[in-house]
Amino acid sequence: MEKSVEWQPDTYMQEIFRMKEVDIREYSPLALAYIGDSIYDLVIKSLVLNGGNRPVQKLHLQTSAYVQASAQSSMMRRIQEELTEEEHAVYKRGRNAKSMSPAKNQSITDYRRATGFEALLGFLYLKKDWKRLLDLVKIGLDSLKQGEKNK
Numbered sequence: 085m086e087k088s089v090e091w092q093p094d095t096y097m098q099e100i101f102r103m104k105e106v107d108i109r110e111y112s113p114l115a116l117a118y119i120g121d122s123i124y125d126l127v128i129k130s131l132v133l134n135g136g137n138r139p140v141q142k143l144h145l146q147t148s149a150y151v152q153a154s155a156q157s158s159m160m161r162r163i164q165e166e167l168t169e170e171e172h173a174v175y176k177r178g179r180n181a182k183s184m185s186p187a188k189n190q191s192i193t194d195y196r197r198a199t200g201f202e203a204l205l206g207f208l209y210l211k212k213d214w215k216r217l218l219d220l221v222k223i224g225l226d227s228l229k230q231g232e233k234n235k
Contacts, residue, residue: 087198096208099203106210108207108210108211111206111210113174113178113180113181113199113200113203114178114183114199114203114207115179115206115210116174116178116202116204116207116210117178117181117199117200117202117204117206118206119206119210120168120203120204120205120206120207120209121202121205123205123206123207123209123217124151124156124201124202124205124221125147125151127218127221128145128147128150128151129147131225132146132147132150134170136160150225150228152190153190153194153197153198154190154191154194154198155193155197155204155228156194156197156198156199156201156202156224157193157194157198157201157226158195158198158224158227158228158231159201159221159223159224159225159228160175160198160201160224161197161201161227162223162224162227163220163223163224163227165200166220166223167204167220171204171207174203174204174207175200175201175204176200176204177200177203178199178200178201178202178204179196179197179199179200180196180200180202181199181203183195183199193229201224204220205217205221208220
């Protein structure tokens with residue numbers, strides 16, 4: 085009888101695309117933010133879609149509220165107190181990185197804090213620490229919802 089093997093998406097992706105092992109500490113903070121932005125976008129879109137089938141325009145509007153720099157910045161303010169030393173160092177590297185693209189309709193402070201947030205998520209994704217990544221996003225989203233209730 086064939087032994088069942090648990091499917092691991094990261095391992096499978098590495099195998100079929102013949103991806104090399106990399107040291108995530110070698111990535112620039114902006115490279116970490118690049119992948120972190122995509123991961124965060126996927127998490128938010130998954131949550132929004134789970135709320136029910138609606139016109140794409142409504143899905144996009146709801147998603148936009150969470151992926152804009154001001155929302156990420158607000159989440160990061162709450163998440164900071166939860167970070168390990170290593171995670172805080174990654175966040176700071178991302179926050180302090182000089183981006184070539186200017187902040188669009190956002191304050192520089194929010195934009196930089198959001199870049200740090202995305203770098204942190206990229207780091208956790210590449211580290212394959214899915215649980216930690218999702219736990220931090222949950223804490224951040226809960227803080228946004230709490231802030232909305234207090235308005």
